[in-house]
Amino acid sequence: MFDTAVFGSLFLTLFVIMDPPGITPIFLALTSGRPVKTQRKMAWQAASVAFGVIAVFGVAGQQILDYLHVSVPALMIAGGLLLLLIALDLLTGKSEEPTQTKDVNAALVPLGMPLLAGPGAIVSVILAVQNADGVSGQISVWAAIVAMHVVLWLTMRYSLLIIRVIKDGGVVLVTRLAGMMLSALAVQQIINGVTQVIQSS
Numbered sequence: 001m002f003d004t005a006v007f008g009s010l011f012l013t014l015f016v017i018m019d020p021p022g023i024t025p026i027f028l029a030l031t032s033g034r035p036v037k038t039q040r041k042m043a044w045q046a047a048s049v050a051f052g053v054i055a056v057f058g059v060a061g062q063q064i065l066d067y068l069h070v071s072v073p074a075l076m077i078a079g080g081l082l083l084l085l086i087a088l089d090l091l092t093g094k095s096e097e098p099t100q101t102k103d104v105n106a107a108l109v110p111l112g113m114p115l116l117a118g119p120g121a122i123v124s125v126i127l128a129v130q131n132a133d134g135v136s137g138q139i140s141v142w143a144a145i146v147a148m149h150v151v152l153w154l155t156m157r158y159s160l161l162i163i164r165v166i167k168d169g170g171v172v173l174v175t176r177l178a179g180m181m182l183s184a185l186a187v188q189q190i191i192n193g194v195t196q197v198i199q200s201s
Contacts, residue, residue, distance in 0.1 A: 003140040010128045010144040017120040018050075018148065020155040026115065026182055027156045028163055029090055029175035030106045039160050042107040047153035049112025054125050054145055057117075061126035072123055073200070076193030079114035083186035086110040090179030110182075116152060119189070 027046070031039040057064065065072070086109075125145060132141045163171060 001136050001139060003136050006137055006140040007144045010141055011148055013124050014121055014148040017124060018116055018152060020152050023115060024155060024159045025174050026178040027159060029178040032171040040157055043153055043156035045107035046111035046156060047149050049108050050116035051149040053113050053117035054121060057122045058125045058129045061122060072119060073193040073196035076119040077190050079119050080186045080189035080193060082114055083110060083182055087179050087183035087186055090175055090182060
Protein backbone atom coordinates (compact mmCIF):
# COMPACT_ATOMS: atom_id res chain seq x y z
CA MET A 1 0.00 0.00 0.00
CA PHE A 2 3.04 2.32 0.09
CA ASP A 3 5.56 2.94 -2.71
CA THR A 4 8.81 4.13 -1.14
CA ALA A 5 10.34 4.92 -4.55
CA VAL A 6 7.53 7.32 -5.43
CA PHE A 7 7.63 8.85 -1.95
CA GLY A 8 11.40 9.33 -2.01
CA SER A 9 11.47 10.72 -5.54
CA LEU A 10 8.78 13.36 -4.94
CA PHE A 11 10.08 14.27 -1.47
CA LEU A 12 13.60 14.89 -2.79
CA THR A 13 12.23 16.84 -5.76
CA LEU A 14 10.14 19.08 -3.50
CA PHE A 15 13.05 19.46 -1.04
CA VAL A 16 15.31 20.74 -3.81
CA ILE A 17 12.64 23.07 -5.23
CA MET A 18 11.26 24.41 -1.93
CA ASP A 19 14.74 24.48 -0.35
CA PRO A 20 14.07 24.66 3.43
CA PRO A 21 17.65 25.78 4.28
CA GLY A 22 17.47 28.50 1.62
CA ILE A 23 14.14 29.80 2.89
CA THR A 24 15.59 30.34 6.38
CA PRO A 25 17.27 33.76 5.83
CA ILE A 26 14.21 35.06 3.97
CA PHE A 27 11.92 33.88 6.77
CA LEU A 28 14.19 35.48 9.39
CA ALA A 29 14.19 38.75 7.45
CA LEU A 30 10.40 38.83 7.12
CA THR A 31 9.77 37.94 10.77
CA SER A 32 12.38 40.18 12.40
CA GLY A 33 10.98 42.61 14.96
CA ARG A 34 7.85 40.56 15.64
CA PRO A 35 7.01 38.95 18.98
CA VAL A 36 8.09 35.30 19.28
CA LYS A 37 4.47 34.16 19.39
CA THR A 38 3.75 36.00 16.13
CA GLN A 39 6.87 34.57 14.50
CA ARG A 40 5.84 31.03 15.38
CA LYS A 41 2.34 31.74 14.10
CA MET A 42 3.81 32.99 10.82
CA ALA A 43 5.85 29.79 10.43
CA TRP A 44 2.67 27.73 10.87
CA GLN A 45 0.64 29.99 8.55
CA ALA A 46 3.26 29.92 5.81
CA ALA A 47 3.53 26.12 5.87
CA SER A 48 -0.26 25.77 5.99
CA VAL A 49 -0.83 28.16 3.09
CA ALA A 50 1.82 26.40 1.01
CA PHE A 51 0.24 23.01 1.73
CA GLY A 52 -3.23 24.34 0.90
CA VAL A 53 -2.08 25.74 -2.45
CA ILE A 54 -0.14 22.57 -3.32
CA ALA A 55 -3.10 20.39 -2.31
CA VAL A 56 -5.53 22.35 -4.50
CA PHE A 57 -3.25 22.10 -7.52
CA GLY A 58 -2.54 18.47 -6.75
CA VAL A 59 -6.25 17.68 -6.89
CA ALA A 60 -7.30 19.93 -9.78
CA GLY A 61 -4.20 21.76 -10.98
CA GLN A 62 -4.29 20.94 -14.66
CA GLN A 63 -8.01 21.67 -14.86
CA ILE A 64 -7.50 25.05 -13.15
CA LEU A 65 -4.72 26.07 -15.54
CA ASP A 66 -6.70 24.89 -18.56
CA TYR A 67 -9.87 26.67 -17.43
CA LEU A 68 -8.04 29.96 -16.89
CA HIS A 69 -5.98 29.46 -20.08
CA VAL A 70 -2.82 30.00 -18.05
CA SER A 71 0.40 28.31 -19.14
CA VAL A 72 3.14 27.16 -16.79
CA PRO A 73 5.64 29.73 -18.20
CA ALA A 74 3.12 32.51 -17.49
CA LEU A 75 2.79 31.20 -13.94
CA MET A 76 6.59 31.28 -13.59
CA ILE A 77 6.88 34.86 -14.89
CA ALA A 78 4.08 36.10 -12.61
CA GLY A 79 5.68 34.42 -9.59
CA GLY A 80 9.05 35.89 -10.50
CA LEU A 81 7.65 39.42 -10.72
CA LEU A 82 5.98 39.03 -7.34
CA LEU A 83 9.22 37.78 -5.77
CA LEU A 84 11.11 40.70 -7.32
CA LEU A 85 8.77 43.22 -5.67
CA ILE A 86 9.27 41.53 -2.28
CA ALA A 87 13.06 41.47 -2.83
CA LEU A 88 13.09 45.23 -3.47
CA ASP A 89 11.23 45.76 -0.18
CA LEU A 90 13.85 43.71 1.67
CA LEU A 91 16.74 45.56 0.03
CA THR A 92 15.30 49.01 0.78
CA GLY A 93 14.29 48.16 4.34
CA LYS A 94 10.54 48.58 3.85
CA SER A 95 9.93 45.11 5.30
CA GLU A 96 10.95 46.35 8.74
CA GLU A 97 7.57 47.90 9.56
CA PRO A 98 6.03 45.32 11.94
CA THR A 99 2.31 45.94 11.59
CA GLN A 100 -0.20 43.19 12.25
CA THR A 101 -1.49 43.35 8.67
CA LYS A 102 2.02 42.95 7.37
CA ASP A 103 2.53 39.95 9.67
CA VAL A 104 -0.42 38.17 8.11
CA ASN A 105 0.52 39.21 4.57
CA ALA A 106 4.14 38.05 4.94
CA ALA A 107 2.99 34.60 6.03
CA LEU A 108 0.72 34.35 3.00
CA VAL A 109 2.79 36.30 0.46
CA PRO A 110 5.64 35.73 -0.23
CA LEU A 111 6.30 32.90 2.26
CA GLY A 112 3.30 30.69 1.57
CA MET A 113 3.20 31.58 -2.10
CA PRO A 114 5.19 31.91 -4.33
CA LEU A 115 8.30 31.10 -2.27
CA LEU A 116 7.17 27.72 -0.93
CA ALA A 117 4.26 26.90 -3.22
CA GLY A 118 5.90 28.23 -6.35
CA PRO A 119 5.48 27.21 -9.99
CA GLY A 120 8.17 24.53 -9.76
CA ALA A 121 6.58 22.80 -6.78
CA ILE A 122 3.08 23.12 -8.27
CA VAL A 123 4.07 21.57 -11.60
CA SER A 124 5.99 18.76 -9.87
CA VAL A 125 2.95 17.89 -7.75
CA ILE A 126 0.56 18.01 -10.71
CA LEU A 127 2.77 15.61 -12.66
CA ALA A 128 3.31 13.31 -9.66
CA VAL A 129 -0.43 13.00 -9.01
CA GLN A 130 -1.15 12.36 -12.68
CA ASN A 131 1.56 9.68 -12.95
CA ALA A 132 0.80 7.90 -9.66
CA ASP A 133 -0.42 4.34 -10.22
CA GLY A 134 -3.31 3.12 -8.10
CA VAL A 135 -4.08 3.76 -4.47
CA SER A 136 -0.55 3.00 -3.25
CA GLY A 137 0.92 5.55 -5.65
CA GLN A 138 -1.53 8.26 -4.57
CA ILE A 139 -0.89 7.53 -0.88
CA SER A 140 2.87 7.77 -1.46
CA VAL A 141 2.55 11.06 -3.35
CA TRP A 142 0.39 12.72 -0.69
CA ALA A 143 2.58 11.34 2.11
CA ALA A 144 5.59 12.99 0.46
CA ILE A 145 3.70 16.29 0.17
CA VAL A 146 2.68 16.22 3.85
CA ALA A 147 6.18 15.21 5.00
CA MET A 148 7.76 18.05 3.01
CA HIS A 149 5.51 20.66 4.58
CA VAL A 150 6.20 19.31 8.07
CA VAL A 151 9.92 19.74 7.33
CA LEU A 152 9.29 23.29 6.11
CA TRP A 153 7.34 24.18 9.25
CA LEU A 154 10.01 22.72 11.57
CA THR A 155 12.79 24.51 9.66
CA MET A 156 11.09 27.91 9.89
CA ARG A 157 9.93 27.48 13.49
CA TYR A 158 13.34 26.52 14.87
CA SER A 159 15.26 28.97 12.68
CA LEU A 160 13.86 31.63 15.02
CA LEU A 161 16.55 30.58 17.51
CA ILE A 162 19.07 32.14 15.11
CA ILE A 163 17.57 35.59 15.68
CA ARG A 164 18.42 35.38 19.38
CA VAL A 165 22.05 34.72 18.48
CA ILE A 166 22.64 37.25 15.69
CA LYS A 167 20.75 40.15 17.37
CA ASP A 168 19.50 43.28 15.55
CA GLY A 169 22.68 43.97 13.55
CA GLY A 170 22.74 40.44 12.23
CA VAL A 171 19.06 40.63 11.31
CA VAL A 172 19.71 43.71 9.15
CA LEU A 173 22.54 41.88 7.40
CA VAL A 174 20.38 38.79 6.89
CA THR A 175 17.57 40.99 5.52
CA ARG A 176 19.83 42.54 2.87
CA LEU A 177 21.32 39.13 2.02
CA ALA A 178 17.83 37.66 1.69
CA GLY A 179 16.85 40.53 -0.60
CA MET A 180 19.81 39.82 -2.88
CA MET A 181 19.10 36.08 -2.95
CA LEU A 182 15.43 36.63 -3.58
CA SER A 183 16.01 39.13 -6.39
CA ALA A 184 18.39 36.69 -8.11
CA LEU A 185 15.85 33.88 -7.71
CA ALA A 186 13.09 36.12 -9.10
CA VAL A 187 15.11 37.16 -12.15
CA GLN A 188 16.08 33.55 -12.85
CA GLN A 189 12.45 32.47 -12.61
CA ILE A 190 11.39 35.22 -15.04
CA ILE A 191 14.17 34.23 -17.46
CA ASN A 192 13.11 30.56 -17.30
CA GLY A 193 9.52 31.52 -17.99
CA VAL A 194 10.42 33.77 -20.94
CA THR A 195 12.73 31.07 -22.33
CA GLN A 196 9.94 28.49 -22.23
CA VAL A 197 7.58 30.90 -23.97
CA ILE A 198 10.12 31.50 -26.76
CA GLN A 199 10.84 27.77 -27.15
CA SER A 200 7.16 26.89 -27.38
CA SER A 201 6.37 29.59 -29.94
